[in-house]
Structure formats: C-alpha cells, structure tokens
Amino acid sequence: MKVSGFTFLRNGSMLGYPYIESLQSLLMVCDEVVVAIGKSEDDTLERVKAINDPRIRIIETQWNEGMEQRGYVYAQQKMIAQFTCTGDWAFYLEGDEVIHEDDVAQIRAVMEKHLNNPAVEAIAFDYHHFYGCPDLVAKSPAWYRQAPRIIRNTIRSWAPDGLFWMVMEKNRRGRYPRAALAHCPIYHYGHVRSSAKMQEKHRQVAKYWSHAPKPHDYSQIDASILQAFTGTHPLVAQQWLRDYAEPNFVADPAYRLSKREKRHHLLMKLEAVLGMDLTKKHFTCVAK
Template sequence: MRVSGFTFLRNGVLLGYPFIESIRSVLPICDEFVVAVGQSDDGTRKQIEAIGSDKIRIIDTQWNEAMQDRGYVYAQQKMIAHFNCSGDWAFYLEGDEVLHEDDLDSILASMQRHLDDPQVEALVFDYHHFYGSPEWLAVSPGWYRRAPRIIRNSIRSYSPDGLFFVVMDRNKQGRYPRAALANAPIYHYGHVRSSERMREKINQVSRYWGHQPPKFEGYAIDPQALARFQGTHPSVMVDWLARDAQQSFVPDPDYLPTRRELKHRRAMRLERWFGLELSKKHYKLVRD
C-alpha cells in the first residue's frame, strides 16, 4: 500500500497556519507528501524545505486572482496537489489540521483494511474544532463533525472547494464518496490562531469568496455551541500552541446569538431529544 499526503499553501506564516506541524504530523504514514505552494511573501516555501524530508515534493503554483467565486481558487490549488499524488490513497490535510501521534497506527490500519474493498472510496475523520483558545471546542451542528480526508486515488474525483470531494462516476453528475470511518480524529486549529493573524487571514481570503472582509474584533460565539476539551493535543503542537495560539478567550455569558446560531441551538435540542446527528455530511457512510 502506498500513501500520498497532499495540501496547498500560500503565505502560511503571515496568516498564522500551523502548516509545519500539520505536515510533520502526517509524514510518518506517508510515502510522499505533495505541497502546492503559491507565491508567498513570508518564507512559506523555505520553511517547508527546512523540514528536510525527502518525502516532500513542492509544486510552485500561480493563483488565479480573478477567480473570486465561492472559494474555487482553493479547489484549483487543492486539485493541483491531488492530481500529482501517486499513491493508492490520497490523504488531504489543510494547513491548520493536525493528526495526533497516538492515532497514526489506527489510520494506517483503516487504509489497509479497506484497500481492496472497492465500495469504500474515502475515509472519514471525526473532528475537534478548537475555538477561541486550545481549551474550547465548537460542537454545534453548524460545524461539520465528520469529513472525508482520505480518498481512493484510482477513482474520478474532484474538489469543488477546499473542504470536500465529489466522485464523478458519470460524466455530468457527481456525488459524495462512499466512505468508511478512519477511526481517528483530526485536530483543527484554524480558529485559535492569534486575533492578529485571524484578522489578517480574513482580510486576505475574503476576496476569493467574492465579498468584502467582515469586521473581526475578536473571537465571539454562542456559549451553548462550546464544550471544554478533555483530551490531549498532538505533541507536535506544543510549541505552536504556546507561541501562536490565542490564550485569553473566555465565552461571554451575555453574548447575543445570531439568527443562524439560534437555528443551531434548536438543532442541538432536537439532537438531544431524538438522538439525531444534524451536522453537514459530505459523504455516504457504507462501512463502520
């Protein structure tokens, strides 16, 4: 079994991504790791080179600045990296997503177990979405609780944005992949970067979604959408969390939820009452 990891990056340092930690976390279970690196102003490429692994292959790319439709420029960059993968499985990690060292064996075992099962086209991970500081998790159904991050590399698939995969078994009609559980979580740190870095990130990326950047004055969220994190962080994240993560976040008990957050409150009540799971799913689960 051959495993290809892949991602895309641009100005990862300036925008506060723990991309070095992300790459290092997955390298032990990859035979190669492909990185599409856009033209950056902050030494992103040099930092990737400094990892010093012969598994890493960098592809220099040019972003289409005219592409400002619903984040599709991210899909383009993701696909450049994906289409250069040569493994049986292609493992996509975004620059703020990290694996825990304790889960690597389980992930490898899941890939091996489903390697010869053509019904399984992708592997789905549980998610720890950290919010505000490393002590808090966003848990409402407004945050996807599971997502496919490993895709079989011998099927026709593409990515309409940076988040999910679409399988094209017909020329004009796509569908979400059939999936099994990876039996491991992904640790998502995009919403605990420092407020300064988050503000810069919002200002820079909003144009690719075709709108003006919203004002960011600090982390704010419905307290009912949060839960305390009870586990341990990946060891590769220790220094980043101490140096670059926001540390001072405390949920505001007087916070006024938005209309969307009130909708999520109602969904959480339905989940508790009826044992439902109402978060968005970009896959069809066919195996546990």
C-alpha cells in the first residue's frame, strides 16, 4: 500500500498557520507528500524546503486572483496537489490541521483494511475544533463533527469548494464519497492562532469568497458551546501552541446569539432527546 499526503499553502507564516507541524504529522503516515505552494509574500516556500525530507514534492503555483466565487481558487489549488498524488490513498490535511502520533498506526490500519474493498472510497475522521485557546474545543452543529480526509486515489473525485469531495459517476452530478470511519480525530488549530494573524487571514481571504473582510474578535462566540479539552496535543504541535496560540481569550458574557446559533441550540436539544447526530455529513458511512 502506498499513501500520498497532500495540501496547498500560500503565506502560511504570515497568516499564522501551523503548516510545518501539519506536514510533519502527515509524514508520519505517508510515503510521499505533495505540497502546492502559491507565490507568497513570506518564507513559506523556504520553510517547507527546509524540512529536507525526500518524500516531500513541492509544486510552485500562481493563484488566479480573478477567481472570487465561493472559494473556488482553493479547489483549484487543492486539486493541483491531489492530481499529482501517486498513492493508493490520498490524505489531505489543511495547513491548520494536525494528526496525533498515537493515531498513526490506527490510520494506516484502516487504510490497509479497506484497500481492496472498492465500496469504501474515503476515510472520515472525528474532529477537535480548538477555539480561542488550546484548552477549549467548540461543540455545536456549526462545527462539523466528522469529515473525510482520505480519498481513494483511483476514483474520479474533486473538491468544488476546496474542502469536501464529490465523486463523479458516469458524468452525472457528483455525490459525497462512501466512507469508513477512522475512529480517531483531526486536531484543528485554525481558531487558536493569534488574533492578529486571524485578522490578517480574514483580510487576505475575503476576496476569494466575494465578500468584504470583517473585523475578527474571538470573544464574540456562544460560550455554551465551548468545552474543556482533556486529551493531549500532538507532540509536533506543542511548541507551536506555546509560541503562537492566542494567549488571552475570554468569551464576551454579553454576547447575543444569532438566529443561526439559536437554531443550533434547538438542534442540539433534539439530538439529546433522540440520541442521534442530526448534523449534515459530507460523506455516506458504509463501514464503522
């Protein structure tokens, strides 16, 4: 079995991504890692080269600055990397996502288990969405609880908005992939980077979603969805968390729920009564 890892990056340092840590965690699982690096204003390219691992293959790209609809430029960059993967499986991590060293054997095992089972097209992971500081995770329907991050590399798949895959069958409308569960989490650190880096991220990426950048303030959140994280962080991420995570987070006690958040509260109450997960899934579970 050969496993490819892949991602895309641009201005990773400027925007506060733990992208080196993310790549180091991918290298614990993958036989090759493809990185599409857009022309940057910082040292992203140099830092990835400095990892100095022969399994890393860098593709230097130029982003289409005129593509400003629904994040499609992210889809383009993601697929540039995915389309050059040569493994049986392709494992995608965003630049702010990390896997834990304790889960490496489990991730390899689930890919091995389903390698020759064509009914399984993807592997879906649980998620730890850290928010505000490394000690809190967000738990609400607004934050996807599971998502596919590994796709079989022999099927016709693409990611129209950069994040979730669609599988194309006989040139018909795409569908979400059929997935097995990994039974381990992805550690998502995008919402613990410093407030200054998050503000810069909002400023730079807003144009690709056809909207104006909005002021960023971590305190503006429904504090009831934040829960204490009781596990351990991946070793490769711990230094980054000490050096670059937001040091001062306090939720605003006067924050007022939006209509969307009120709907999420109602949904969570229904889930508690029914004992079911009612959130949208971007995959169909075919193997638990």
